[in-house]
Amino acid sequence: MRIGIVHGPNLRLLGRREPEVYGSTSLSEVDLALGSLAGELGVELEVFQSNHEGEILDWLEARAGGLDGVVINPAALTHGSIGLRDALLGLSLPFVEVHISNPHAREPFRKESVLADVASGVVFGFGPESYLLGLRGLHARLSS
Ligand code: DQA
Numbered sequence: 239m240r241i242g243i244v245h246g247p248n249l250r251l252l253g254r255r256e257p258e259v260y261g262s263t264s265l266s267e268v269d270l271a272l273g274s275l276a277g278e279l280g281v282e283l284e285v286f287q288s289n290h291e292g293e294i295l296d297w298l299e300a301r302a303g304g305l306d307g308v309v310i311n312p313a314a315l316t317h318g319s320i321g322l323r324d325a326l327l328g329l330s331l332p333f334v335e336v337h338i339s340n341p342h343a344r345e346p347f348r349k350e351s352v353l354a355d356v357a358s359g360v361v362f363g364f365g366p367e368s369y370l371l372g373l374r375g376l377h378a379r380l381s382s
Contacts, residue, residue, distance in 0.1 A: 239280070239380055241373065242305045242331075243272055244294060245287035246313030252338075252366075259339050263366045272309075275370050279377050291315055295325045302329040306380050307358070309372045311336050316351045323352050332380065336372040337362035 245265060248255060253264035269285055276283045284305065286297045294315070298308070308331050315322050316335070326333050333353075340363030341348035354360050359375045361368045 239306050240282045242308040243285040244310040246315045247289045268366045298325050307332040307376050309334050332358045334372040334376045335360045336368040
């Protein structure tokens with residue numbers, strides 16, 4: 239099984255960015271933890287981060303054929319990228335949407351996700367653990 243991990247805009251700043259919201263774990267630490275869980279599950283990962291919506295769409299299009307599914311933290315794209323929604327649907331890529339924070343406990347504009355209703359699952363509010371729960375969930379879904 240091959241799973242893509244996609245980190246959206248500003249997630250490179252993890253560890254430095256609003257630590258009261260996102261904590262002190264860096265993105266490379268998140269990726270390391272994902273790598274070790276992937277080893278346990280026997281899953282291959284392909285990891286991608288971009289601050290640019292179009293680059294994420296291009297990456298998904300280029301990689302979709304080789305992936306069984308995607309764990310994605312769409313970051314700010316969550317709340318408005320119809321392009322990302324259309325790409326995930328158009329490529330028939332099962333995906334889990336993850337968030338470090340709990341968007342429902344924040345500003346009202348974060349309550350809306352344009353992806354959640356077409357996701358295989360959504361995990362939010364567990365800090366970096368959300369990614370690991372998302373990977374476990376997607377692996378279980380794809381295995382069943
Ligand atoms: C986020 C939540 C989004 O609202 C925000 O734009 C992010 C990060 C999260 O992981 O909690 O960049 O996706």
